[in-house]
Amino acid sequence: MRKVLAALLASAMVFSLAACGGGDKKETEAATEAPATEAPATEAATEAAGDTEAATEAATEAAGDTQAAPAANGEGLKIGVCIYKFDDNFMTLYRQELQKYLEETYGAEVTIVDGKGDQAEQTNQIDNFISQGVDVLILNLVQASATETVAKTCADAGIPAVFINREPDAAELERWESEGVAATYVGADARQSGTFQGEIILDTANKGDINGDGKVSYIMLIGDPENVDAQYRTEFSVKALTDAGVEVEELFAQRGDWDQAKGQELTANALAQFGDQVEVVFANNDAMALGAIEAIEAEQRKMNEDIYLVGVDALDEATAAIKEGRMTGTVLNDHIGQSHTAADVAIKMANGEKVDTKYTVDYVKVTE
């Protein structure tokens, strides 16, 4: 089963990487198509949820498959990595895999620093890396809106930049393309993850309308309103319902900064205010969803009977909760595929190769 799964995931990723070669337009088309294709990846995910380890292994194998032969030797290359904040569940998995892969596959010298959620501090860290003369930078910016300034600083210093996780504006990506800037973005298309969240709700027995009043009443736990992942997940999860002709009612939508404790607090507040009216909890990520579980259980609500909950990331704790019937579903945010792609592209750029301006890795639905 693992081999089959690996092959399915690999083909999903190849499709995604191939789809992004031609820049932004194709990218958007691929994004709109992907959720509708209900690709083999979906089936793979359903199987995978039962076996988290298998899913992770499959993703690793799959990622390995798309990279095939490493482009060039990374021996002796100095790579600076800036992470927006170490205290983030998903980015912790991402950075650990990134470091391991860069060191083991390429023999590169990797230094990773913690931006502590402070753009000014991170800008200093970038300046330090530049004065140390690193060969390439991998950047998970605190504020995606700082991309243009940072890209210009890197270009002036002649250092290629790989932006990860927080998608820059389309206009900035076009500038890199038209001006031949040595910069690229590696991430996932958050529209797809939002759509998958909505589809998970549509796949429930009553399409999310538990009380049968003709509409789905939901609360939305928002990651960070400045972040494109948060914006798209918020928009596209609900859009999947309305596109399917389902009426919706937003009871509550507040920012939880991707954080478990805040997810708990917001859900507790929403349940205190709206009680049984809440049929669906959409969380922009699993950390907040895990917080929501605590609040839902404190109110003695019955998961998948009188309330549904979906997240994004497929953290181990979330897939375990799904298996135990304490959460409805999540969407795999493939930190392995993304970190390996970012590393491969960084090595190519450090060796002077030209790369595309954008690479995306597919999300995968995960349910019981």
Ligand code: BGC
């Ligand atoms: C992940 C979140 C994470 C965020 C950080 C998102 O893609 O789903 O869990 O907090 O990235 O930027």
